[in-house]
Amino acid sequence: METSTDVYRFLVRPKERPGEHCGPRARSLAADARALGLSKIRAVHRAAIYFVRGTIAPKELSLLGRFLFCDPVVEDCAWERVGDAAPAGAPARARRIEVSLRPGVTDPVADEAARAARELGIKGVEAVSTGDAFDVEGDGVTDGDLRLLAERLLCNAVIQRWAIGRIEPSWPDEAAGSGEVERMDVGSMDDAALLALSAERRAALDVAEMVVIRDYFNREGRACTDAEFETIAQTWSEHCVHKTFKALIEVDAPGYPPFVDNVLKSYIKKASDEIAAPWVLSAFVDNAGIIEFDDEYEVSFKVETHNHPSAVEPFGGANTGVGGVIRDVMGVSARPIAATDVLCFGPPDAAPEEVPAGSLHPRRIASGVIAGVQDYGNKMGVPTVNGGIHYDHGYSANPLVYCGCAGIAPRGRHPKAAAAGDRVVVLGGRTGRDGLRGATFSSMVMDSSTGELSGASVQIGAPIVQKKVSEALIAARDAGLYSAITDCGAGGLSSAVGEMASVLGADVDIARAPLKYPGLAPWEIWLSEAQERMVVAVPPKDMDALRAICDAVDVEMTDLGRFTGEGRLVVRYGGATVIDIDCGFLHSGPPQRRLRAAPPVDASAGEPADERAPAGAAVSPAPAVGEALLAILAHPAVVSREPTVRLYDHEVQGATVLRPYDGPAADGPQDAAVLKPRETKGSRGLALSNGFNHRYGAADPYRMAVSAVDEAVRNAVAVGADPERIAVLDNFCLGDPTRRETMWTLLESARGCYDAAIAHGTPFVSGKDSFNNAYLASDGRRVSIPPSLLISAIGIVPDVGNAPGTDLKAEGDPLYLVGNPAPSFGGSVYAELFGLPPGSDPGVPGSPAGAPAAYRALHRAIAAGFVRACHDLSDGGLAAALAEMCIGGRLGARVALDGIGGTAPALFGETNGCLVVEADAPTAAEFERSMAGSPYRRIGETDGEARLLLSVGGEAAVVGLDDMIAAYSGTRSER
């Protein structure tokens, strides 16, 4: 038998279907290409490439090609040895572009293919890598067109390479380099040299912080190693220690004291401390906030952002954002039960020249991010049940990707006390160069070179690896095999081990860490943000039992060393010591930052954001009610997200009671998800909801915060959550904290958070902040995101059977408006479309009077079973809420509104604190009795007519149900 060590190339191509040359996927790629202005392209056919390196016999090649890589019913496979005279590649009429991953980028398909080849008995396979071939059809397609197509659509240079024609395979660099430790004499550096070092290593440390490092190594009397410097930079990064939130802020604004010391303590935690809810089990201490579910179980919730990684590599960034937040929940010893995602993008129809230089088109960012969210949640088997999508020009270069995860665990089973002598154990994925310096990368303003320079910051997920780790950890938790646990997130092992050893100290040998490929320097191993890794502290007696669990499900487990009790973090690489620093120094953190806050000088920056309304719109005649409502339903802020939501598995685990879209046609948008976890008894469940409105943020950050908290709470109440059992999470995304306006925005929104949390009695249990969400374009233009605050809520639903949902249920039921409407138009959808109605309130919605009491009364009515449907008023106002209820239930309604102002304010004004209720006709009197003393009014009733009849002050308008469905589903043709 002839064998040799070679590289083989397999090309797997879909068979042409009878009567159809061009399948839907080829057409859709071509449509994307034409959207980029490449009008000559008719079709883009995709095929898969596998490169296999090894010593492989001809019969084995055939087995790989015919049996493993190809599905013979729908695919053909051809293979050849790389370097041999090639058989024809692309069909004659097409041009070929090939794309492959850069060496070292995580490639789960290649890993599985190599494993499968060995399972087939093909022992000579050394490595596999994958790629894609694109056959581009069209008349007169030039190399320039192909280049544009590759760069803008088919390839992301951050993780991939491309070629016209055949691409050569690439393999991770195996050059030596391991064991190398660089030493830096920071002790003798002046301030300028210190800053230069910080910049050179992309450490994002300022001079005050660098001076503290210099002083420390002077006290130690030695040079600083590269690994020590990188560890300090990561540990002290904005991402890890929240320097801005903890800063001492000098404030120059009316109504504020001259200094605010620590925003987190002064507003967010302060609210939780004052509310002192006994059912909060962990707030701001663990990787996720934890509240009581019942006597047996606790539920945890965490929301993170992954903005910068998603800007440069949308799929990988969002993918690992989801993976990372799921690990946070695994890090509180919980089983992940739900994922959430709130996404902010630039306008999808932006002209290519509007996109800031160096950043990807918003449409491409959006599709990559959505695919990344989909891939991780679906493959982990965690249902994605709540979220949102928001559009604004400010997000063009800097998308926001908020990823959340909820978990459940038996109470009191999350151990948090490692002991001296416990082993430092890593479970899960292998370590590679992926994600180096992610924590510091996310702490910088991005510019046009960011994508290129930060290539190493990008991580790609392997959700199945993490699923196995999750399964092993739950078994280990139930058997009581670990004494502490945390996830490897930003900063990799340096943060995870560093945090767990922050008091005890540890002594570890990172030469033991299993690597994806050889050649990593010690600091790279220590700092790598390779995904899917968890660190546990394991008493020596339990090591064998843990190993048995891991072996059973093929989870890699590595013993790195031990917790010492000596208070020093010692990291070795074989015989060499690469880190030996005092834990107290490392974890006392950097010196407190001093920042300044002041309101924007430019008065217009604080004005209501209606500047995008067409010029003169305010004086143009008011649109007819029907047209206005249909335009609102079709507006990007309101229109159905169902096509996106259907990409996410929201049914897995069988716990989903109320779906993102529900009702007889499954198209009625719901206010919150309701879940009934499978392990709990009875009919208690939990609600997950969110509140977000960046259009309010641009106008008034205080009111944005008040509105976001109120929206999150009322969404949860609307589906049956008990308002006295709702906890909230804050996620701030702002710009450059060294700008005084940014810090003023932070103060204002934090103050709003405090006031709203106190008003509703909803404690904050977890939060995260992301700064430097700005982009410096190559022409010097600075693009900042609008101030953005996501409030996520988790609430207990005493009986999921009574979760009403927004879809109308029956004809002849009375409709009520609960709450005190205070309609305004600043930042409203109506104003964006038509301008401010004459004489209307141009502000944005503020604190809703009487809302907490109204929510409590409404909850009692829901819990008693009197409420058949319930929907909150948000974007688009009351008319939009009613329309969505009719659409969801395929029913009609007659509604008359008086005493809420004119037609536009009553129907389209936006307000906090209000909900529409469909009461059960036979028990309507009971509903009214249970609402007594709270603001509510009867506004109409449901009927079987396929229309919504709205009358204000005696003037009636009729909007057809079919028209509303068409507008809301985005299929209504322009008039």
Add this chain to the structure above:
Amino acid sequence: MRRPKAIVLHAAGTNRDPDACVALELAGADPEIVHVNRLRARDRRLSDYAMLVIPGGFSYADALGAGRLFALDLASYFADEAAAFVDSGKPVIGVCNGFQVLVKAGILPGDRREREATLAHNENGRFECRWTAMSAPASNCVWTRNLPGLLSCPIAHGEGRFVVDSETTMERLVSGGRIALVYSGADGRPAGGAYPANPNGSAADVAGICNSAGNVLGLMPHPENNVVVRDRDGERRRASTAACIALWKNGVDYAKGM
């Protein structure tokens, strides 16, 4: 009568195994989730069980095609054991990824050595999660006998388009009573290829098929996810659980009768 033991196979990435257990318990079986590693280690044997369930998920991350590598496990490690189980006539069900595994392992349709059917990428090229309705035409299948009304439950897949290699294969499946479930409209009539009633473009609206003996069923939708209604309006919003429960009971009762 004793609860029949059901083995619920788990490979890396299987995720609806606990969901299947909920349905099996409700239907009167005694399910056990067993990792393929334990079967390989001979720690568990297929022949000790009365039913075999291959649940949904993303086994091995769908690498090289959904179900492909889990099917390779079956072929590499337990080909004889699996064939003996199928030949014994005990009930076998593959749901979603499990259906893909059965097809790619050649157990379904199971008439010839070469693969003659597959589950390809959905017609619209996307993963989709939505509720579907199915009717059960007259067939050999022991799982779909006398279902009370339409079977309604969610799909959650990206590779569910049923494709056969030739018209002859399809004719054989139809005439042999092998089409167990067909995507249908609310009126119970086959979807006729129309989206979204036929959510993935499957040939002849096929949602599930059985082997010639009728004891092995593979289907893309998830009947294990519609066995409990928890919200008061659930049945109005979606559908009755009755048919899904009946399907699981059919399998369990058949196992009891063996």
